[in-house]
Amino acid sequence: MTHTERTEQRTPVNGTIRILIGRYQSFRELKDLFFKILLSVAIIVIVAPFFLVLFEVASIGFWQVFGSSSGQGIEFFLTFPGPSLEGGIRNALVGTVELVVIASCVGIPLSVLGAVYINEYTEPGLTKSIVEFTSDVLAGVPSIVIGAFGFAFLVDFLKLGMGVLAGSLTLSFMMIPTVLRTTQEALRSVPQSLREASLALGATKWSTTWNVTLRAAFPGIITGVLLAVGRIMGETAPLIFTAGNNLIVPTELSGSGSWVASLPYTIWAYITDPRAYVQEKAHGAALGLLIMVLIIDLIANYISRRVTRRLV
Amino acid sequence: MNEWEHHIEVQELSTWFGKKQVLKRISCYFKDNTVTAIMGPSGCGKSTFLRTLNRLNDLIPSFRRKGIVRFRGEDIFSPGYSVYNLRKNIGMVFQRPNPFPMSVRDNITYGPKLHGVNDEDELDDLVESCLKKAALWDEVKDDLDQPAPNLSGGQQQRLCIARALSVDPPVLLMDEPVSALDPISAGKIEELVVQLKKDYTIIMVTHNVQQAFRVSDQAAFLYLGELVEFDKTSRIAEAPTDERTEAFITGRIG
Numbered sequence: 376m377t378h379t380e381r382t383e384q385r386t387p388v389n390g391t392i393r394i395l396i397g398r399y400q401s402f403r404e405l406k407d408l409f410f411k412i413l414l415s416v417a418i419i420v421i422v423a424p425f426f427l428v429l430f431e432v433a434s435i436g437f438w439q440v441f442g443s444s445s446g447q448g449i450e451f452f453l454t455f456p457g458p459s460l461e462g463g464i465r466n467a468l469v470g471t472v473e474l475v476v477i478a479s480c481v482g483i484p485l486s487v488l489g490a491v492y493i494n495e496y497t498e499p500g501l502t503k504s505i506v507e508f509t510s511d512v513l514a515g516v517p518s519i520v521i522g523a524f525g526f527a528f529l530v531d532f533l534k535l536g537m538g539v540l541a542g543s544l545t546l547s548f549m550m551i552p553t554v555l556r557t558t559q560e561a562l563r564s565v566p567q568s569l570r571e572a573s574l575a576l577g578a579t580k581w582s583t584t585w586n587v588t589l590r591a592a593f594p595g596i597i598t599g600v601l602l603a604v605g606r607i608m609g610e611t612a613p614l615i616f617t618a619g620n621n622l623i624v625p626t627e628l629s630g631s632g633s634w635v636a637s638l639p640y641t642i643w644a645y646i647t648d649p650r651a652y653v654q655e656k657a658h659g660a661a662l663g664l665l666i667m668v669l670i671i672d673l674i675a676n677y678i679s680r681r682v683t684r685r686l687v
Numbered sequence: 688m689n690e691w692e693h694h695i696e697v698q699e700l701s702t703w704f705g706k707k708q709v710l711k712r713i714s715c716y717f718k719d720n721t722v723t724a725i726m727g728p729s730g731c732g733k734s735t736f737l738r739t740l741n742r743l744n745d746l747i748p749s750f751r752r753k754g755i756v757r758f759r760g761e762d763i764f765s766p767g768y769s770v771y772n773l774r775k776n777i778g779m780v781f782q783r784p785n786p787f788p789m790s791v792r793d794n795i796t797y798g799p800k801l802h803g804v805n806d807e808d809e810l811d812d813l814v815e816s817c818l819k820k821a822a823l824w825d826e827v828k829d830d831l832d833q834p835a836p837n838l839s840g841g842q843q844q845r846l847c848i849a850r851a852l853s854v855d856p857p858v859l860l861m862d863e864p865v866s867a868l869d870p871i872s873a874g875k876i877e878e879l880v881v882q883l884k885k886d887y888t889i890i891m892v893t894h895n896v897q898q899a900f901r902v903s904d905q906a907a908f909l910y911l912g913e914l915v916e917f918d919k920t921s922r923i924a925e926a927p928t929d930e931r932t933e934a935f936i937t938g939r940i941g
Contacts, residue, residue: 498748566785569785569787571743571746571781571785572781572785572787572847572850573787573797574743575741575774575779575851576778576797576798576850576853576854577771577772577773577774577775577802577854578771578797578801582801586787586797587787587788590788591787591788
């Protein structure tokens with residue numbers, strides 16, 4: 376190849392390059408190597424933030440979460456904060472769990488039923504496009520706007536007041552588009568012939584949908600659900616105007632007794648506090664939240680793989 | 688109940704998808720306890736014909752039809768006719784094996800449970816008898832709880848046949864049941880079809896002429912939506928009356 380010869384002749388070769396050229400005979404192979412390096416660099420840049428975040432958060436918060444002296448470790452999560460924010464973050468941990476559970480109880484059935492309706496019970500057409508378009512737009516709405524909407528609609532207009540109810544309903548608005556779309560995707564990937572096999576046995580549409588289609592789509596749906604749960608768990612903006620804050624767990628369903636703390640809100644509030652020991656608690660809470668989200672992702676991964684292996 | 692001579696009788700059946708006419712005024716009946724092969728080149732309407740018989744085409748919004756299909760003397764398209772009962776009585780096996788993502792056992796018990804069989808012993812007996820009829824029992828009896836998708840393609844197809852038999856339909860529709868399988872699995876299924884005809888009326892779509900001749904008692908030849916010829920298979924194989932049939936079975940069209 377004349378091209379190769381020209382490259383080799385014209386390159387002022389020092390030792391390293393000569394070795395490289397010795398191993399990678401032609402210009403094409405060098406190009407190949409170059410792209411391999413480029414791709415590896417991209418991957419490193421992609422993965423690095425995860426480890427950097429983990430390192431940064433852990434470097435301050437590690438002893439809060441894993442330490443064994445008083446107020447650290449499990450005690451950090453199980454004691455309520457005192458009046459000047461000494462103590463633990465039990466209020467935020469319990470609050471987040473309450474918010475996420477209520478949001479899921481409202482959001483998941485609604486979105487799964489909605490996805491079933493659009494995918495299985497409507498023909499492609501205007502209704503379907505409208506629902507898909509709206510849910511895509513809703514998925515793209517910034518969370519602070521959802522929070523503002525939650526305040527204007529739930530807190531103010533429906534007079535729910537701030538608290539656990541308004542907060543979790545606002546969170547469910549955030550999870551509905553994600554769960555709806557991933558469920559739709561999972562339903563779409565179920566082969567038509569499975570539905571036909573069920574119908575050909577004399578099954579009704581509902582029986583087919585419930586026993587065959589949803590079952591076959593289950594791994595996809597559960598993955599989408601858990602990813603959505605992991606996401607809303609860490610949302611701060613929707614809660615700022617809707618959930619309030621609390622040093623203990625909510626005792627009522629409405630009124631100021633229903634105000635509820637959450638991990639992300641607590642992190643945000645603590646980290647802007649000038650006191651060093653409060654900032655340390657913010658990092659501890661952040662590490663705790665990070666671990667919870669990680670665990671949920673791992674569960675999602677495990678379920679989808681186990682169920683996939685068992686069923687498909 | 689009307690008088691009826693054959694399970695399925697078709698009278699002047701025409702169908703359309705949108706504006707495109709797929710079947711043109713087809714009239715015929717299927718003799719009970721025989722295998723009828725429906726052959727024809729791709730796109731001639733074989734599958735559409737088959738899927739009209741158990742009203743599976745109703746799922747397609749643009750589907751329209753004219754004419755009458757009678758099951759046991761009753762018009763299956765008449766208002767108030769139960770499509771669920773119809774499909775319980777007319778089983779179907781599809782081109783590609785499509786077992787449900789459940790265990791082998793649950794694949795068989797799915798249909799009977801839909802129609803109200805809940806007794807565990809009865810279900811166990813059904814599982815065994817259906818799998819035996821489909822010549823699959825010996826291969827899976829030790830592990831009925833294994834996921835059906837783990838079976839080989841040929842086993843899956845026999846499971847699908849067992850599943851179709853589970854609701855005890857007198858009529859079995861088969862839509863090119865072996866075209867997605869390897870020759871050995873295909874051979875097993877062909878043998879099975881011949882065995883099953885003593886208890887069932889089988890209507891099988893195929894584009895494989897040799898297979899139609901091996902397996903069937905009657906053969907229908909569909910061409911561009913017309914029923915060109917319908918007679919004893921041996922007669923068609925020896926001396927087709929229509930030149931289009933001859934062209935197809937000698938491989939000049941199709």
